[in-house]
Amino acid sequence: MSFDLVVIGDANPDVMLGPVREVAFGQRERLVEQGRLVLGGSAAIMACGAARLGLRVAFVGRVGDDPAGAFVRRELAARGVDVGHLVRDPRLPTALTAVLAAGDGDRAVLTSPGCLAATGPDDVPPRLLAAARHVHAASFFLMPRLARSLAEVFERARAHGATTSLDTNDDPADRWDIPGRDPLLKVTDVLLPNATEARALSGCDQLTDAAASLARSGPTVVVKDGERGALLCGGDQLLTTPPVPVDAVDAVGAGDSFDAGFVAARLRGLDLRASLAVAAACGALSTRAHGGTAAQATWAEACAAADLEGVR
Template identity: 60%
Template sequence: MLGPFRSMGRPDFDLLVVGDANPDVVVTGAPRVPEFGQRERLVEAGALVLGGSGAITACGAARLGLRTAFAGRVGDDAAGAFVLDVLTRGGVDVSACVVDPGAPTALTVVLADGGDRAILTASGCLDRLEPGDVPAALLERAAHIHVSSYFLQPRLAAGLPALFRTARAAGATTSLDTNDDPSGRWQGLDEVLPLTGVLLPNEREALAIAGRADGDLEGAVRDLAARGTTPVVKCGGDGALTIHEGEPLRVPAAPATVVDTVGAGDSFNAGLLAARLRGLPLRRALEVAVACGTLSTRAAGGTAAQPTWEEVTR
């Protein structure tokens, strides 16, 4: 069961996001198989936007009215300056973000084809982020700690159980969006899941983490809940699925004209966290989260169409 979150208004920050931030180069209308041999092909559109699951979630949360801080690493380069500028203009406190002179900012190219996409990431300084980069005082000043992209940040992942213990001892609640595992192994989560209040995978990630080769999503949700966390699964156009009082709880998504699905899951994360931090009951929080994810698909990139709290709850 998804228990209560620490309420807004007590600490300095409602939400601290720890994780990845990078520019996304989003190419819309990309061919399924790009043609090599120095061939040039025109596509529908291209955009340079803020990327990284953590950064997009932080921007979405700030847009929804949460006092939000972000802790991560960027390089001492133009890409890092771009990331910090966009986050700051989005209302996110980046004073704890490390500017690393020893490695470049991560960079992602997203090849978007309708509702599907291929993602190519140069990890740069992502794998240098570690728990020690997150000031202990900042953990004590936040009501909720959300961590993104577990498998892209091995040093952070190795120390995440201790970081979550520290946060929980200070009274904070916790959540994790592992995102994809490029290795395909999906290992190393056993210790951290019981310390994770909410796990936020998509359908494929939930099945992989649970080791469910049979494709039984409800079975995966039950398995993950038995490991000590509350899974809230993002199901795209089918809404969301969680478990409540031992039974599956599904919330549908409204029909939408999709421009770009990049970052929709991260906007979902922001919506769920904002709703729960405001004390909304579980079903209503899921409805808000699904709406945030859906509305974010109205424009290219992860942050351009993120809704305000008034927009998503009217």
């Protein structure tokens, strides 16, 4: 296999500002203590986290033929992610996101999608799917062309022996309508929502009910639940893991690092319980610095934080 992991999805610069106490229109200016330009996008952060954990990772997606796209390409490559299949869109700009941190752990996210909406199944080379052990897709609702064909992409990957995972992330339209939902979930081995997303996707208020409802369509459902840890529902198993204590600085991208940890653990042969613990450790450890990639865990760090003795 050429790659352990192929990640399909969004990659963009994040402009992080905060703490933001007031936003004033009327052409008024306000000052904040901190501002950073970092690599963003759920898929991009997940890919970097997986590479940091030692996986051979390739990225599939779109950026514009512009300075923002060059920044994304450079940042991914610097973290060991193969960008040979990251398309340069000649017409549309790279997506851009502004993250406004409130200072109490909450944040607002403003995204200009740029070329993300043009991302489609033709951007995913069949030979790359044939060369992967696992295929992960993220930010489902930001890429409607790809979303409509993602089940076929996953089917092709599985036909070559790969496993699959999906993190839908938030739906900016708040509709939570997955085109061809049942066919897609049937070819998704692992679904990785956070608690809010699991409830919205399932229509269930109680989290274990939400996970069980989604799992009935086929995937193992792994739910990120912040300070309450995480839970897993699949087949006849319902597993939970507690949060990993850490002095958190910034939670941006923590869920994507969680995804990377779970996938890496499964590809290394760990069982579901141990993989859930590694994922929780990776999500927690990523919050030690600002931005989604600055503090991502190594495999040794993740296993130590998950209290897995003897795992290499």
